Amino acid sequence: MVIERNKRSSFKSEDGSILMVVLWILVFLVLLGLGLGYSTSIDQRLVSYQRDRLMALYLAKAGYVRATAELLKDETPKLDSTLDTWAHNPEVFQEASLGEGTFTVSYPVDPTGKSEEVIYGVEDEDRKVDINTAVQAVLLGLPGMTDEIADSVLEWRAEHQRLGEGFGEVKDKPFNAVEEVWLLEGMTPEAYHHMRPFITVYTDGKVNLNSASKEVLMALKMDEDLADKILRFRRGADGQAGTEDDQVFAGLGGAEQQLNASESLSPQEAAQITNLVSQNRLKVNSSVFRIRSQGSLREGKVRRTVEGVVRRETKGADLLTLLSWREY
Numbered sequence: 001m002v003i004e005r006n007k008r009s010s011f012k013s014e015d016g017s018i019l020m021v022v023l024w025i026l027v028f029l030v031l032l033g034l035g036l037g038y039s040t041s042i043d044q045r046l047v048s049y050q051r052d053r054l055m056a057l058y059l060a061k062a063g064y065v066r067a068t069a070e071l072l073k074d075e076t077p078k079l080d081s082t083l084d085t086w087a088h089n090p091e092v093f094q095e096a097s098l099g100e101g102t103f104t105v106s107y108p109v110d111p112t113g114k115s116e117e118v119i120y121g122v123e124d125e126d127r128k129v130d131i132n133t134a135v136q137a138v139l140l141g142l143p144g145m146t147d148e149i150a151d152s153v154l155e156w157r158a159e160h161q162r163l164g165e166g167f168g169e170v171k172d173k174p175f176n177a178v179e180e181v182w183l184l185e186g187m188t189p190e191a192y193h194h195m196r197p198f199i200t201v202y203t204d205g206k207v208n209l210n211s212a213s214k215e216v217l218m219a220l221k222m223d224e225d226l227a228d229k230i231l232r233f234r235r236g237a238d239g240q241a242g243t244e245d246d247q248v249f250a251g252l253g254g255a256e257q258q259l260n261a262s263e264s265l266s267p268q269e270a271a272q273i274t275n276l277v278s279q280n281r282l283k284v285n286s287s288v289f290r291i292r293s294q295g296s297l298r299e300g301k302v303r304r305t306v307e308g309v310v311r312r313e314t315k316g317a318d319l320l321t322l323l324s325w326r327e328y
Contacts, residue, residue, distance in 0.1 A: 049302070052297045052298065052302040053302060053304060055099075055100065055101060055295070055297055055302075056101060056295040056296060056297050056302050056303055056304035057295060057304040057306070057327065058295065059098055059099070059101045059102065059103045059295025059296065059297070059304070060103055060293045060294055060295035060304050060305055060306040060327075061293070061295070061306055062098055062103055062293075062295070063093070063096065063103030063104065063105045063293030063294070063295065063306075064105075064291050064293040064306050064308055066092065066093075066096070066103070066105070066293075067086065067093070067105050067121075067122050067291045067293065068291070068310065068320055070085050070086035070089070070092065070122070071086050071122065071289060071310070071312055071320065072312070072319075072320065073085075074086060074312075077285065077312065077314050078284075078285045078314075079210075079248065079250065079284055079285055080124060080126075080208060080210060080211065080284070080285045080286040081210035081211060081234070081246065081248040082210075082211070082234070082241050082242045082246050083244075083246050083248060086121055086122045086289070087119075087121045087122060087124065087211075087242065088119055088120065088121045088241070088242030089120060089121050090120040092105075092120075093105035093106065093120040093121055094106070094120040095296070100297060101295060101296050101297040101298075102295070102296050103293055103294065103295050103296070104120070104293070104294050104296070105120065105121060105122065105291060105292065105293045105294075106118040106119060106120045106121070106292065106294075107119055107121075107122075107123040107290070107292055109241075119241075119242060121242075122289050122290070122291050123289065123290040123291075123292070124208060124211040124286045124288075124289060124290075125200050125202055125203060125286070125288035125289055125290050125309060126203050126206070126207065126208040126211070126283070126285075126286035126287065126288055127207065127208050127211040127212045127213060127216060127286075128197075128198050128199055128200040128203070128207070128212075128216060129142060129198055129199055129200070129207065129216055129219055129220075130199075130200050130201060130202070130203045130204070130205045131153055131175055131178075131181070131199050131200070131201060132157065132173050132174050132175050132201055132205070133204075133205030134205070136150055136151075136154060137221060138219050138220060138221070138281075139153055139154075139219075141218060141219030141220070141221060142195050142198055142199065142215070142219045143194040143195055143198060143215055144190065144191040144192070144193065144194025144195040145191070145195055146186055146191065148185060148186030149181075149184055149185070149186045149187055149191060151185075152184035152185040152186055152187070153181070153184060156174055156175070156183075156184060157174040157175075160173075160174040161174060173201065175201040176201065177201060177324070178196065178199055178200065178201055180201075181195075181199075198213065198215050198216050198219070200288070202288045202309055202311070202323050202324070203287070203288050204287070205281075206280065206281060206282060206283040207220060207281060207282055207283070208282075208283055208284065208285065208286045209230070209249050209252070209255060209282045209283070209284055210234065210248055210249050210284055211286065214227045214228070214231060217230060220276055220281055220282075221272065221276075222269075222272050222273075222276075223268070223269065223272065225269070226265075226269040226272055226273075229259060229262075229263035229265070229269070230259065232262075232263060233247050233258070233259055233262045233263055234246060234247055234248070234249075235247075247262070248284075249284050250284065251284060252277045252282055252283070252284060253277075255273060255277070255282075255284075256270050256273045256274065259273070286312075287311055287312050287313075287314070288309065288310070288311050288312075288323070289309070289310055289312065290307065290308075290309050291306075291307065291308045291309075291310065292305065292306075292307045293305065293306050293307075304327070304328070305327070305328050306325070306326065306327050307324075307325070307326045307327075307328075308322060308324065308325050308326075309322075309323045309324040309325075310322055310323060311323055
């Protein structure tokens with residue numbers, strides 16, 4: 001009887017040990033399953049996020065293509081202003097739906113960043129000062145510019161022009177990208193921030209009178225009052241750019257008369273316009289444009305942006321030449 005009791009006690013002890021082992025194995029399997037499930041969930045989220053980023057990128061590219069179509073169908077390529085459909089067109093460029101997301105083509109009204117208001121359209125690059133051709137007086141008129149930086153611009157241009165004359169390095173132009181000004185003596189983040197919105201390296205050196213900002217007009221040595229009169233003339237009666245009552249300078253020959261009919265000009269102001277026309281610094285059309293297109297998914301939680309600078313060729317068949325491209 002004693003032997004049977006001992007056996008039963010031994011069996012119970014072994015059963016309890018086995019049960020504990022089984023329970024620990026179950027706990028381990030549950031924890032392993034939870035870990036694998038969490039890892040799988042993270043992987044799925046990463047895959048989903050990367051997919052959404054790719055979709056947002058292609059939405060941005062779709063906006064870019066839509067903008068190029070507007071540029072090519074421009075019926076007045078020899079006269080460019082805010083009245084063109086590529087310049088200000090919220091119906092086409094503001095959160096345009098496509099598939100699961102949207103695209104927006106825009107640029108800031110105030111390039112200095114003081115206002116968050118934007119214009120839904122393509123930015124005219126010919127409204128800026130080209131630092132590859134601007135004379136020293138114009139460079140010094142730019143926001144953020146100093147004597148040291150202006151001298152550095154001229155020295156950079158002279159050096160790289162010499163490189164192209166002999167057997168050394170050959171460059172298409174002194175500055176191939178605006179970002180190269182960071183290499184100039186005297187350049188600071190503050191100076192770059194102030195001048196960046198008003199400079200370019202892609203144009204023929206002439207500024208479009210129909211789109212130039214007040215800062216650029218004053219850099220060309222217009223008085224502030226004259227620059228204000230030009231802006232008021234362009235904005236029309238309602239004082240808003242991009243509306244139906246906007247006015248356009250139809251040509252340089254009659255620009256002074258057009259402006260004087262709307263805003264009384266002093267002899268000095270009339271002379272300033274005449275001088276700029278005779279110095280070949282102005283025009284009324286544009287050929288280079290900057291397209292910023294942002295693709296958006298999940299109510300703006302996932303965004304990608306593309307930015308391209310294109311030149312519109314009007315000789316022969318209409319086409320666009322890509323000059324610069326960024327994705328971010």
